[in-house]
Amino acid sequence: MLLDTGRSGGRGDTGHLVIGFFTSMSTGNLRATIGELKKLLPSLEMATMERSRFRLVTALRNGTVDVVVSPGRLPSKDTRSLLLWSERILISLPQDHWLAAREIIYWTDLRTEKILLSKYDPGRELEDLLISKLVLPDDRPKIERHDVSRGIIKSLTSMGMGLSLAMESDIGASFAGLVYRELQDGAGPSRVDFYAHWRDDNENPALKRFLNLLADRYPSPSPTLGD
Numbered sequence: 001m002l003l004d005t006g007r008s009g010g011r012g013d014t015g016h017l018v019i020g021f022f023t024s025m026s027t028g029n030l031r032a033t034i035g036e037l038k039k040l041l042p043s044l045e046m047a048t049m050e051r052s053r054f055r056l057v058t059a060l061r062n063g064t065v066d067v068v069v070s071p072g073r074l075p076s077k078d079t080r081s082l083l084l085w086s087e088r089i090l091i092s093l094p095q096d097h098w099l100a101a102r103e104i105i106y107w108t109d110l111r112t113e114k115i116l117l118s119k120y121d122p123g124r125e126l127e128d129l130l131i132s133k134l135v136l137p138d139d140r141p142k143i144e145r146h147d148v149s150r151g152i153i154k155s156l157t158s159m160g161m162g163l164s165l166a167m168e169s170d171i172g173a174s175f176a177g178l179v180y181r182e183l184q185d186g187a188g189p190s191r192v193d194f195y196a197h198w199r200d201d202n203e204n205p206a207l208k209r210f211l212n213l214l215a216d217r218y219p220s221p222s223p224t225l226g227d
Contacts, residue, residue: 015044015045015204015205015206016044016045016046016047016204016206017044017045017046017047017066017067017204017206017207017210018046018047018048018049018064018065018066018067019034019046019047019048019049019065019066019067019068019069019210020048020049020050020051020056020059020060020065020067020068020069021048021049021050021056021068021069021070022050022051022052022053022056022070022120022121022122023069023070023071023121023122023167023169023194024150024167024169024170025048025169028087028167028168028169029084029085029087029169029194029217029218030069030169030194031169033213033214033217034046034048036213036217037209037210037213040209040213041206041209044206049064049065052120052121053070053074053075053121053124056068056070056074057074057075057076060074060076060079060197060198060199061076061078061199063199063202066198066202066204066206066207066210067196067197067198067207067210067211068196068197068198069084069194069195069196069197070121070122070194070195070197071087071122071125071167071192071193071194072122072125072192072193072195073195073197074195074197076197078199079197079198079199079200080197080198080199080200081195081196081197081198082195082196082211082214082215082218082220083193083194083195083218083220084193084194084195084196084214084218085193085194085218086191086192086193086194087167087168087169087191087192087194088167088168088182088183088189088190088191089126089129089165089166089167089183089189089190089191089192090165090166090167090168090170090171090180090181090182090183091105091110091163091164091165091166091180091181091183092154092157092163092164092165092166092170092178092179092180093157093163093164093178093179093181094157094158094159094160094177094178094179095177095178095179096160096177097160097163099113099163099181100179100181102181103181103182104181104182104184105181105182105183105184106183106184106185107130107133107134107183107184107185107190108134108139110130110134110140110141110163111134111139111140111141112141113141113142113162113163114141114142114143114144114161114162114163115130115141115142115143115144115162115163115164115165116144116146116153116156116157116161116162116163116164117143117144117145117146117153117164117165118145118146118148118149118150118152118153119145119146119147119148120149120150122167123145123150125192126165126166126167127143129165129190129192130143130165133185133190141163144162150166150170154166154170154175154178155175157175157178158175158176158177158178165183166180167192196211196214198211
């Protein structure tokens with residue numbers, strides 16, 4: 001029995017894995033991937049950690065987390081990364097807003113609007129994307145940054161306080177009176193890439209099983225990239 005346990009632990013079937021993130025798990029690929037991992041390895045002890053980008057980088061370096069899944073690359077030279085999936089960027093707005101009648105909304109349609117952003121991740125990614133799409137300051141909407149979670153931002157949006165940016169994985173948690181529309185520019189839908197990050201010297205067998213699962217689910221021509 002002890003021998004069997006040791007073998008399964010060496011294969012990554014059991015053991016412990018900590019996954020860090022600062023994105024939503026209400027729907028989407030991260031939720032589906034973690035669900036598949038639990039089905040494949042029901043004896044694996046898995047924990048999740050939602051923290052800011054800075055704290056997750058620290059946790060990755062000191063070994064508190066085994067892997068971080070994030071929109072965009074982490075600012076760390078001590079990790080490796082794997083390109084996973086991309087998600088469309090959406091605008092959330094009250095159902096009685098004048099833009100809600102459109103199926104597709106363009107970034108330039110936001111010029112006269114107020115955009116509510118959380119000060120927490122991934123608010124920064126969304127703000128950077130907004131600035132990249134509307135380069136001239138006079139073309140940008142008014143931005144209000146709130147020291148609240150993404151869920152509270154949705155509540156404020158549904159109350160008519162402003163509009164907010166969201167990723168596809170955010171739409172699983174529905175709010176009364178709130179609708180989502182795709183944001184586009186002249187090239188089509190706007191997307192953000194997601195990556196997995198881990199330390200190359202992490203020899204946790206469960207991490208290797210998780211990375212193999214990610215590589216199988218989200219194959220890419222260049223699977224591993226050094227930061």
